[in-house]
Each structure stands twice: as structure tokens, then as C-alpha cells.
Amino acid sequence: MMNQMHFLLPLAIAIPLGMGFILPLLGRKFTRLADVLANLTTASLVVLSVLLLISNVQLGKPAVYWFGGWQITASGTIFGINLVLDGLSALMITLVAVVSFAATLFSSRYMDQYTARGKYYGLFMLMITGMNGCILTGDVFNLYVFLEIAAVSSYALVAFGCERDELEAAFKYLILGCVASTFVLLGVVLLYAQFGALNMAQLGQRIASVEPTRGSILALLLLLSGLGVKAALVPFHAWLPDAHPSAPAPISAMLSGVLIKAIGVYAIIRVIFNVYGFTDQLGMTLMILGTLSMVVGVVLALNQWDFKRLLAYHSISQIGYVVLAIGLGTPLGILAGLFHLANHAIFKSLLFLSAGAVQYRTGTRQLDEMGGLAQRMPSTSRSCLVASMSIAGVPPFNGFFSKLLIIIACVQAGRWGFAIWAVIVSILTMASFMKVQKYAFYGKLKEKWAQIREVPLVMRYSMILLAVLCLAMSLLIVPGISAAVLEPARDALHQGVKGYQEAILVLLGSGG
Amino acid sequence: MTGMTVIVKTITRWTAALIFLYGAYLVLYGHLSVGGGFAGGIILACSYVIMILAYGGKETIHALPKAVAARLDSIGALAFLILASLGMFGGFFFSNWIRDIWPGQQFRVFSAGIIPLANIAIALKVCVSLFLIFFILASLRMTRKGDKIEFRSEEVD
Amino acid sequence: MVTQLLTFLLIFMIIAALKALMTPRLLSAAISLGAVGLGVSFVFLLLRAPDAAIPHIVVEILVLLLLIRAAIRREVKTVSGQRDIFGAAVAAVLLLLLLALIVPVFSEDLSFGAQPVWAVTNPQVELASAHYLSRGLSETGSANIVTAVLLAYRGYDTLGEATVLFAAILGALVLLRPRARKPLEEK
Numbered sequence: 001m002m003n004q005m006h007f008l009l010p011l012a013i014a015i016p017l018g019m020g021f022i023l024p025l026l027g028r029k030f031t032r033l034a035d036v037l038a039n040l041t042t043a044s045l046v047v048l049s050v051l052l053l054i055s056n057v058q059l060g061k062p063a064v065y066w067f068g069g070w071q072i073t074a075s076g077t078i079f080g081i082n083l084v085l086d087g088l089s090a091l092m093i094t095l096v097a098v099v100s101f102a103a104t105l106f107s108s109r110y111m112d113q114y115t116a117r118g119k120y121y122g123l124f125m126l127m128i129t130g131m132n133g134c135i136l137t138g139d140v141f142n143l144y145v146f147l148e149i150a151a152v153s154s155y156a157l158v159a160f161g162c163e164r165d166e167l168e169a170a171f172k173y174l175i176l177g178c179v180a181s182t183f184v185l186l187g188v189v190l191l192y193a194q195f196g197a198l199n200m201a202q203l204g205q206r207i208a209s210v211e212p213t214r215g216s217i218l219a220l221l222l223l224l225s226g227l228g229v230k231a232a233l234v235p236f237h238a239w240l241p242d243a244h245p246s247a248p249a250p251i252s253a254m255l256s257g258v259l260i261k262a263i264g265v266y267a268i269i270r271v272i273f274n275v276y277g278f279t280d281q282l283g284m285t286l287m288i289l290g291t292l293s294m295v296v297g298v299v300l301a302l303n304q305w306d307f308k309r310l311l312a313y314h315s316i317s318q319i320g321y322v323v324l325a326i327g328l329g330t331p332l333g334i335l336a337g338l339f340h341l342a343n344h345a346i347f348k349s350l351l352f353l354s355a356g357a358v359q360y361r362t363g364t365r366q367l368d369e370m371g372g373l374a375q376r377m378p379s380t381s382r383s384c385l386v387a388s389m390s391i392a393g394v395p396p397f398n399g400f401f402s403k404l405l406i407i408i409a410c411v412q413a414g415r416w417g418f419a420i421w422a423v424i425v426s427i428l429t430m431a432s433f434m435k436v437q438k439y440a441f442y443g444k445l446k447e448k449w450a451q452i453r454e455v456p457l458v459m460r461y462s463m464i465l466l467a468v469l470c471l472a473m474s475l476l477i478v479p480g481i482s483a484a485v486l487e488p489a490r491d492a493l494h495q496g497v498k499g500y501q502e503a504i505l506v507l508l509g510s511g512g
Numbered sequence: 513m514t515g516m517t518v519i520v521k522t523i524t525r526w527t528a529a530l531i532f533l534y535g536a537y538l539v540l541y542g543h544l545s546v547g548g549g550f551a552g553g554i555i556l557a558c559s560y561v562i563m564i565l566a567y568g569g570k571e572t573i574h575a576l577p578k579a580v581a582a583r584l585d586s587i588g589a590l591a592f593l594i595l596a597s598l599g600m601f602g603g604f605f606f607s608n609w610i611r612d613i614w615p616g617q618q619f620r621v622f623s624a625g626i627i628p629l630a631n632i633a634i635a636l637k638v639c640v641s642l643f644l645i646f647f648i649l650a651s652l653r654m655t656r657k658g659d660k661i662e663f664r665s666e667e668v669d
Numbered sequence: 670m671v672t673q674l675l676t677f678l679l680i681f682m683i684i685a686a687l688k689a690l691m692t693p694r695l696l697s698a699a700i701s702l703g704a705v706g707l708g709v710s711f712v713f714l715l716l717r718a719p720d721a722a723i724p725h726i727v728v729e730i731l732v733l734l735l736l737i738r739a740a741i742r743r744e745v746k747t748v749s750g751q752r753d754i755f756g757a758a759v760a761a762v763l764l765l766l767l768l769a770l771i772v773p774v775f776s777e778d779l780s781f782g783a784q785p786v787w788a789v790t791n792p793q794v795e796l797a798s799a800h801y802l803s804r805g806l807s808e809t810g811s812a813n814i815v816t817a818v819l820l821a822y823r824g825y826d827t828l829g830e831a832t833v834l835f836a837a838i839l840g841a842l843v844l845l846r847p848r849a850r851k852p853l854e855e856k
Binding site for chain 3: 538541542544545546547548549552553554556557558561567582585586589592593596600604605611615617619624625626627630631634638639641642645646648649650654668
């Protein structure tokens with residue numbers, strides 16, 4: 001039965017897509033119904049993604065689903081679109097589901113400050129659709145289409161409050177995002193013009209069959225810079241520090257937690273490892289981009305007093321860790337990078353949610369205006385503390401293990417310089433979050449905050465859920481659990497072009 | 513938006529009908545000749561847009577209120593998704609299950625299974641979408657408060 | 670002949686786009702943009718792609734109407750303010766760099782309107798496009814191959830594109846709603 005699970009694959013896209021069409025129909029009177037439906041949808045996605053994760057482990061090889069039954073022909077012509085579920089996509093889709101569940105739970109009370117709840121959830125669901133589509137697809141043009149769905153809905157969500165600065169941030173994001181999307185499209189066009197294929201496995205096969213041409217290198221360059229903007233790698237990061245803080249808190253959590261990973265980092269590593277094939281130059285490029293992001297992000301974060309903006313800069317920095325580790329190209333490096341990616345999704349969304357909780361009650365994002373909030377908002381303060389310790393790399397929280405693995409991987413690969421940078425950035429991150437804790441939650445309670453209360457129950461539950469996950473994810477370091485979740489994901493990348501092709505082109509011989 | 517002179521209105525009424533017919537033709541014959549849901553839907557939207565221009569917003573909104581348009585937008589998209597999902601009965605998402613049961617005759621309107629139906633769904637979606645976007649942006653009012661310029665849609669939903 | 674016409678259209682479109690960028694008057698910018706769109710539609714027609722040309726020209730008309738309505742009825746008629754010389758210079762350098770990379774590839778490595786390069790060297794492999802042409806009608810029942818590709822072979826992509834449009838419209842509806850925030854009700 002579990003082996004048939006891949007027939008559920010399109011549901012990961014169809015469920016949020018359908019809800020994305022239905023939820024905007026709900027008007028003002030059905031606000032609570034919209035909350036319930038949205039939460040049910042994300043909960044069902046969590047169940048679905050866990051099922052897919054389990055079935056992937058049991059199957060032991062990637063599952064392929066051809067839309068419309070247009071399977072690959074015996075002569076090897078691919079003319080349909082396929083979905084591919086391997087270890088990496090199973091991991092990513094679970095992350096998206098978990099973070100979006102926490103975000104919808106949080107939204108059900110947080111969004112009381114805004115109007116148009118049905119439309120909000122509609123856009124939210126479309127964003128999930130876009131991310132799931134990107135993660136599962138095995139076709140480059142389809143990747144572009146779903147990337148656009150996720151991006152277009154996120155533009156509107158960033159400006160959901162319609163304030164002047166929010167609109168400005170969203171406009172900046174829109175312009176940069178459109179340029180990036182155009183680059184991606186141009187890259188896809190160039191690939192198609194040269195190789196006559198859009199399927200990633202087939203493209204990989206054809207790219208490998210000839211010497212690297214100017215055209216294919218240019219296509220890679222365009223794809224990397226386009227997707228680099230989506231992933232907010234330095235020097236393509238300019239939009240992120242404006243866009244992520246401007247959005248409503250659950251959306252910031254989604255954007256920083258999963259969006260930049262699903263349509264940015266994931267797409268980049270998919271293209272590099274499974275289409276072009278990993279080379280040392282590409283690895284070096286990734287490592288340099290990663291280290292740059294890591295350092296620049298944290299340095300810019302140090303001087304921030306705006307809570308959410310500080311978190312946004314740390315997102316750039318943490319994504320740098322992920323890209324650096326994956327750029328090493330060693331099995332341990334990839335494992336560590338993916339582990340950190342998963343951890344970052346959890347603790348960064350928790351941080352944004354707790355920043356949102358503080359803003360919900362105090363109405364401010366400035367750290368120096370807060371102070372002593374731990375006395376009035378104990379749950380928020382504790383979950384924020386957990387997340388801060390995770391991101392700062394304090395044992396036994398998940399961030400510690402992934403950062404440790406990254407540093408070990410750097411040393412193992414003989415990249416001492418990068419290891420030292422990773423340590424320095426880690427210390428700076430810790431300093432930055434000690435500042436956050438000191439100014440926001442500890443110290444003297446200010447007079448004007450004497451009367452505020454803890455946030456509503458569902459918002460607390462959502463934060464506690466993520467805080468528990470922050471601790472629980474540490475278990476992924478245990479070999480048995482890692483073998484079920486992280487190692488299939490690592491293998492999907494480490495087996496490279498060949499492994500990915502075999503998954504899809506093996507079906508050729510057996511006739512699917 | 514009060515509308516234009518009676519000459520313009522009369523001519524518009526006739527041309528809008530013709531444009532509408534052409535759009536409908538493109539949609540329904542999309543699987544046989546040039547056209548399809550997107551092209552036809554946009555032309556259908558065009559016929560509404562010239563009505564807005566000639567008659568003014570009030571009259572047109574009477575014919576197709578914004579709330580209804582927003583609903584139709586969702587319904588069109590949903591119809592396409594449902595058509596695709598029903599393909600699950602044929603074994604796959606997007607499989608042409610109607611054609612498996614009832615292939616029809618090639619080069620006739622009633623053929624190709626879900627394709628004409630999908631065209632209609634897309635046309636509905638595209639037409640209403642473009643109508644909506646035109647209507648929202650056309651009813652946008654700019655108010656100047658001191659140095660600040662504010663854009664707000666006119667009517668409240 | 671087609672190549673010359675295409676080159677002419679390309680130059681026309683570049684000039685119109687530059688005009689749209691440079692002019693301070695909103696109305697002329699809108700009209701110049703319309704000219705670019707018209708050029709694109711003609712290019713599609715010349716390349717014998719009426720399925721792309723029809724929607725494109727109609728969308729261009731609609732957008733032009735919209736922009737003109739937005740541009741002429743409003744208090745703001747011109748764009749004022751200083752041009753950012755440094756930013757423009759950086760943009761120009763980056764653009765030239767991009768062109769320097771792209772132009773050789775498109776002009777030398779890829780010939781216009783030809784088969785994919787890979788297919789020329791590997792003629793034994795059937796491309797997806799050849800499959801669409803030879804078996805599109807029998808497999809999907811749609812005589813219009815463009816529709817067959819759009820709604821049968823790659824229907825999933827079309828669903829995605831319709832969703833992009835839907836998301837954009839929903840986003841516009843959301844951003845232009847009369848009131849965005851409301852005070853919290855304490856319970």
C-alpha cells in the first residue's frame with residue numbers, strides 16, 4: 001500500500017490550490033470559517049507530507065508521477081510533465097507543511113488586525129501551492145511557472161497591510177523579483193533552444209553528453225543569478241531586509257522560513273546537483289556566495305534595532321551557512337547544509353512569530369522601546385528564548401548540531417578558512433541574539449507595558465509547537481533518525497545527475 | 513464615469529456584441545482552429561471594457577457587479593482544477609477521461625474530451641480577471657492630502 | 670525578408686521602450702509602451718504564431734486603455750525629480766555586460782528558428798516537438814496543436830499559468846481594498 005503512495009503526489013498541489021480558489025469566496029461574515037478551513041488544509045498537508053516522507057523511505061527510490069499519463073515513450077521522448085518525489089523533495093515538502101501549519105494557526109488570531117481574511121488565506125494557499133509545485137516538479141519550465149505563483153502571491157502578501165512603507169517594500173520586492181524571474185525564464189529558454197528538452201533528468205543527460213558550451217554556461221549563470229535573487233544571497237539580497245519585516249508576522253515566518261528556501265536554495269541546488277552536475281568551480285562559487293551572505297548578513301544585523309529587520313538580516317546570514325555547507329559537495333557537507341536548512345525553517349519562523357506576538361500586544365518593533373516583556377508575556381518570551389538559543393547555536397538545541405556539523409564538514413574538506421568564518425559568524429549571531437533577549441524580554445519592565453497581556457491561546461500554541469520542534473529536531477543527529485529523513489535527502493543530491501536520471505529514465509526500460 | 517454620447521453608445525452596443533461573438537467563437541473552436549481559452553477570454557473581456565468606456569462604470573457594474581465578478585473568477589479557476597482532478601478517475605491527474613469514454617469525431621466541436629471544457633473554464637477565468645483588473649484600476653481615485661497622495665478604490669465591498 | 674522585418678521591428682521596439690523610459694510625460698510613456706506591445710504582436714504574427722499574437726495584441730490594447738485612463742484623468746501628468754545618474758550608469762554597465770554575454774550566444778551558437786542544437790547532432794532521437802506535430806491530433810483529438818500542447822500534454826503548466834493570473838488579480842483586489850487594518854477587539 002505504501003508503495004502506491006506516489007499517487008497522492010498531485011494532492012500536495014491540488015489541495016492548497018483548490019483551497020486557494022475557494023477561500024477568497026468567503027466574505028467578512030465567514031472569517032472564522034476561513035480560519036478553520038485554512039487550518040484544516042495545512043493540517044492535512046502535514047499529514048500528507050509525513051505519509052509521503054514515510055513512503056519515500058520505504059520505497060527507497062524516487063517516485064515519479066506523470067501528469068495526464070503522458071509517460072516517457074520507449075524511444076525516450078518525454079513530452080509530458082512529471083512530479084518527482086525523492087528524499088530532498090520529501091524533506092522540503094514536510095518543512096513547508098509544518099511551517100505553514102504553524103503560520104495558519106498563528107494567523108487565526110494575529111490577522112484580526114487586518115481585513116479581508118478570506119483573500120489573505122487564498123493568497124497564502126497559493127503561495128504554498130507554488131512552493132510545493134517547485135519542490136515536486138521534474139520539469140524546468142514548470143519550475144518557473146510555480147516559482148511565479150509563489151512569488152506573485154508573496155508580493156501581495158508583503159504589502160497586505162497597505163501602509164506606505166509596506167507598499168514600498170513590496171514594490172521593491174516586485175521589481176527585483178520580476179527581473180529575477182525573467183532571468184530564470186531566459187535561462188530555461190536557452191536550455192530548451194540548445195537541448196530541446198525541458199525535463200530535468202533528460203536535460204541533465206543531454207548536458208552531460210556534450211562538452212560545456214557557451215550557451216549552457218550562460219543559461220546556468222542566468223538561472224543562478226535569477227534564483228539567487230529569490231534565495232536572497234549576497235549580492236542579490238537588497239529586497240529581503242525591506243520585504244520580510246513589512247509583511248504580517250505569519251507571512252514573514254513563511255517567507256524567511258520556507259519561501260526563500262523552496263524557490264531559492266532548493267531550486268539552485270536542484271539545478272546544480274541534478275541537472276548540471278556538481279563541479280569544483282560550482283562548489284567554489286556556492287561557498288563564496290554562502291560565506292559572503294553569512295558575513296554580510298550578520299554584520300548588517302548587528303546594528304539593527306528593529307526586531308523583524310534584525311531577523312531578516314539573520315535570514316541572509318543563515319542561508320549563507322546552508323549554501324556554504326552544500327557547496328562543499330562532500331556527503332557530510334550536504335547533510336549538514338540540509339540539516340541547517342531544516343533547522344533554520346523551524347527556528348526562524350518561530351522567531352518571526354514571536355516578534356509578531358510582541359508587535360501584536362505592544363504595537364512596536366523597536367527593541368529599545370521594549371524591555372522586561374518576559375514578565376508580562378512568559379510563553380512568548382520562553383519560545384523566543386528557545387529559538388534564539390537555536391539560532392545562536394547553544395546545545396542541546398537543533399542549531400548547535402547543524403552548525404557543528406557544518407564546521408566539522410568544512411574542516412574535513414580541508415577548508416579551514418571557511419570554517420573559521422563560520423565560527424566567527426556564529427559568535428556574532430549569538431551576540432546579536434543576546435541583545436534581542438536583553439532589550440526585549442529581560443531588563444526592567446517599562447511603565448507603559450505594565451498592563452499588556454499574553455497573546456491569545458492559539459498563537460501561543462503555534463509558538464510552543466515550533467519551540468518543541470526546535471528541541472526535537474536535534475534528534476535528527478541520531479543516526480537512525482537521520483537515515484530516515486536527512487540521508488535520503490543527501491543521497492538525492494550526492495548521487496548527482498546520474499542518480500536522478502536513473503530514477504526517471506529507468507522507467508523507460510520497464511515501460512513505467 | 514457618466515458615459516459618452518448616444519452615438520457612441522449605440523455603436524458600442526453593436527460592436528460589443530460582435531466582439532463578444534468573436535471571443536465566444538475563439539473559445540468554443542479553440543481546439544479546432546487558432547484561439548483558445550486565453551485568447552477568447554481576453555476578447556470577451558474586451559467587449560465588457562468597451563461597454564465600461566462608453567456607458568460609464570455605473571451601468572456596467574449593474575450588469576456585472578464586482579462581487580459577482582470576483583466570485584466568477586474563483587469559480588472559473590476552480591472549474592479548471594476540478595476538470596483536471598476528475599482526470600484521477602481516468603488514472604491520472606489531467607488525463608482526458610471524457611475522451612476515453614466518448615471520443616467524438618475529429619475536427620468537430622464535440623470532440624477532444626476535456627479540452628473544450630477546459631477552454632471554457634479558462635475563458636471564464638481570464639475574461640472575469642481582466643474585467644476585474646480594468647474595473648478596479650479604472651475606479652481608482654487619487655486624493656491629495658497635503659504632500660501625500662493616496663490611491664483608493666471608490667466603492668466599498 | 671522576415672529577418673529584415675524582424676530587425677526593423679526590434680529597432681522600433683527598442684526606440685519605443687527608450688522613449689517610454691526617458692519621457693517625463695506619463696501619457697507619452699503609456700503610448701510608447703503600447704507601441705512596444707504592438708511590435709511584439711507583429712513579431713508573433715511574422716513568426717506565424719497567431720495563438721500568441723491574438724491574446725497579446727488584445728492585452729496590449731487593454732493595458733494601453735488602462736494606462737491612458739490612469740494617466741490623463743489624474744492630477745499628476747509628468748514625472749518630476751532628479752535622475753539618478755550613478756544608478757543609471759551602473760544599470761547601463763550591467764546591461765552592456767549582460768548583452769556582451771548573450772549576444773554572441775544567440776548570434777553564433779543558436780541560429781534563429783532552427784532545430785535545437787542538440788537535435789542537429791543527434792538526429793536519431795525524437796524531440797518532443799516532433800512528437801507533438803506527428804501524433805498530437807491522434808492522441809489528444811485536438812486539431813489545433815497549440816491547444817493540444819497547452820491543455821493536454823502540458824495542461825498542468827496551463828493550470829499554473831491560470832493560477833499566476835488568479836494570484837495577480839487577487840493581489841490587486843487585496844491591495845486596493847478600501848480599508849486594510851481594523852482595531853483589535855478585546856475579548
